[in-house]
Amino acid sequence: MASGNNGLLLSRVASGDGHGENSSYFDGWKAYDMNPFDLHSNRDGVIQMGLAENQLSLDLIEEWSLSHPEASICTPQGASQFRRIANFQDYHGLPEFREAMAKFMGRVRGGKVAFDPDRIVMSGGATGAQDTLAFCLADPGDAYLVPTPYYPAFDRDCCWRSGIKLLPIECHSSNGFTLTREALVSAYEGARLQGTRVKGILITNPSNPLGTVMDRGTLAMLAAFATEHRVHLICDEIYAGSVFAKPEFVSIAEVIERDVPGCNRDLIHIVYSLSKDFGLPGFRVGIIYSYNDAVVACARKMSSFGLVSSQTQYFLAKMLADDEFMARFLAESARRLAARHERFTAGLREVGIACLGGNAGLFSWMDLRSMLRDKTPEAELELWRVIINQVKLNVSPGTSFHCNEPGWFRVCHANMDDETMDVAIDRIRCFVRKYQTNNNNNKRKAAAAERWAASGARPLRLSLPRRGGAAAASHLALSSPLALMSPQSPMVHAS
Numbered sequence: 001m002a003s004g005n006n007g008l009l010l011s012r013v014a015s016g017d018g019h020g021e022n023s024s025y026f027d028g029w030k031a032y033d034m035n036p037f038d039l040h041s042n043r044d045g046v047i048q049m050g051l052a053e054n055q056l057s058l059d060l061i062e063e064w065s066l067s068h069p070e071a072s073i074c075t076p077q078g079a080s081q082f083r084r085i086a087n088f089q090d091y092h093g094l095p096e097f098r099e100a101m102a103k104f105m106g107r108v109r110g111g112k113v114a115f116d117p118d119r120i121v122m123s124g125g126a127t128g129a130q131d132t133l134a135f136c137l138a139d140p141g142d143a144y145l146v147p148t149p150y151y152p153a154f155d156r157d158c159c160w161r162s163g164i165k166l167l168p169i170e171c172h173s174s175n176g177f178t179l180t181r182e183a184l185v186s187a188y189e190g191a192r193l194q195g196t197r198v199k200g201i202l203i204t205n206p207s208n209p210l211g212t213v214m215d216r217g218t219l220a221m222l223a224a225f226a227t228e229h230r231v232h233l234i235c236d237e238i239y240a241g242s243v244f245a246k247p248e249f250v251s252i253a254e255v256i257e258r259d260v261p262g263c264n265r266d267l268i269h270i271v272y273s274l275s276k277d278f279g280l281p282g283f284r285v286g287i288i289y290s291y292n293d294a295v296v297a298c299a300r301k302m303s304s305f306g307l308v309s310s311q312t313q314y315f316l317a318k319m320l321a322d323d324e325f326m327a328r329f330l331a332e333s334a335r336r337l338a339a340r341h342e343r344f345t346a347g348l349r350e351v352g353i354a355c356l357g358g359n360a361g362l363f364s365w366m367d368l369r370s371m372l373r374d375k376t377p378e379a380e381l382e383l384w385r386v387i388i389n390q391v392k393l394n395v396s397p398g399t400s401f402h403c404n405e406p407g408w409f410r411v412c413h414a415n416m417d418d419e420t421m422d423v424a425i426d427r428i429r430c431f432v433r434k435y436q437t438n439n440n441n442n443k444r445k446a447a448a449a450e451r452w453a454a455s456g457a458r459p460l461r462l463s464l465p466r467r468g469g470a471a472a473a474s475h476l477a478l479s480s481p482l483a484l485m486s487p488q489s490p491m492v493h494a495s
């Protein structure tokens with residue numbers, strides 16, 4: 001059925017494009033789906049580096065579940081609990097699950113802060129948590145301010161059903177994309193000038209896509225700003241347990257207790273999930289932890305729409321309560337994430353490609369600004385298409401994260417084995433070396449052409465465009481490496 005007809009039959013929300021599937025972020029996934037890489041059966045396929053998935057420590061969870069058959073209600077050791085768990089449908093969730101979760105959240109935050117199990121509300125992943133929070137906190141047309149670059153699916157998760165909008169707080173590479181008070185005030189004032197009511201500030205700490213943690217001072221500034229202007233502060237801490245190097249992670253929970261004495265806690269909400277730190281996105285375990293009683297009460301009623309299966313709660317309650325395993329898991333996971341991050345970034349350094357200095361998350365924020373034809377989003381997408389179609393890596397362009405500086409790409413490196421990682425690194429190195437060789441050759445040719453032009457030699461005219469003369473030719477040479485590439489360049493065949 002044509003979408004125009006659907007427009008008549010379905011609600012405006014359902015027939016609109018609020019899902020954001022036309023973002024380039026999802027296009028990359030489609031390219032992968034059509035030709036997925038496989039080490040043994042399709043070595044020429046597209047390698048998925050667009051998925052922030054953590055496969056590095058799943059073996060530890062598998063081992064744990066094998067040695068704890070009582071954690072499953074479908075084994076002889078756990079079957080005595082089958083009826084109780086299968087019948088359970090209270091949207092408060094299993095008490096033992098909320099207790100274990102609260103304890104675990106404290107552990108991940110270095111034991112510096114305690115969480116109250118009664119403030120934990122369950123949702124279908126962090127995705128469901130954001131949808132629920134937007135429902136509770138804002139009305140259609142209201143806005144959240146979000147520092148850029150930010151996780152693309154926020155546009156769907158926060159806005160699709162609620163009808164709110166996200167307005168960017170512009171951050172820049174000059175200070176490592178650190179959020180400043182000036183940028184926040186400018187976004188806030190800008191929204192008010194437009195007549196938009198700001199209901200919240202949404203941050204991700206550690207950041208997706210930057211892979212960096214937010215410092216205590218910035219968090220305190222945000223909490224103070226939220227209190228002063230009576231706006232909510234929503235902190236997505238989904239990567240809290242995936243910090244693998246210094247500086248250490250600081251949770252907003254700790255900051256409001258220690259650093260912002262007059263903070264209005266009714267405005268503070270944490271989103272968490274087990275999708276990333278444990279690599280369990282299929283379990284759909286999301287958490288809203290709100291300091292606001294009314295939000296907890298409303299979100300809890302809403303949780304009937306996306307409650308975590310009681311079987312999953314039961315299993316996780318047992319696993320999260322195993323202190324010895326949790327300590328070992330978190331330490332080993334951090335070690336593996338650090339090793340993978342180093343393997344990837346060192347591989348890129350060999351060909352002079354840098355990433356933003358990150359210490360968290362499942363990805364790197366790769367700087368390919370020097371490879372752009374010009375500093376435009378179009379040039380970034382052009383380069384991205386080459387990387388997808390020729391280099392066959394599904395990385396995600398910065399524009400899809402609302403980054404205002406073209407040339408940055410998010411590359412996920414925790415969702416594959418070492419061998420696939422090595423193939424991916426080889427492909428990037430090969431691509432960059434080809435680009436560098438072509439670029440150097442072309443620069444040499446351009447310099448020679450310019451010397452000829454300066455000496456007034458006649459043959460130059462043969463190589464110039466029909467219109468524009470020497471000035472146009474030299475402009476082309478300097479501003480457009482693509483225009484000067486040989487036909488062998490991997491960038492010439494961009495589709």
Ligand SMILES: Cc1ncc(COP(=O)(O)O)c(C=O)c1O
Binds near residue numbers: 125204
């Ligand atoms: C910052 C952030 N929040 C939320 C999500 C969604 O997580 P979940 O699978 O728990 O819905 C992701 C997934 O990539 C994410 O990176």
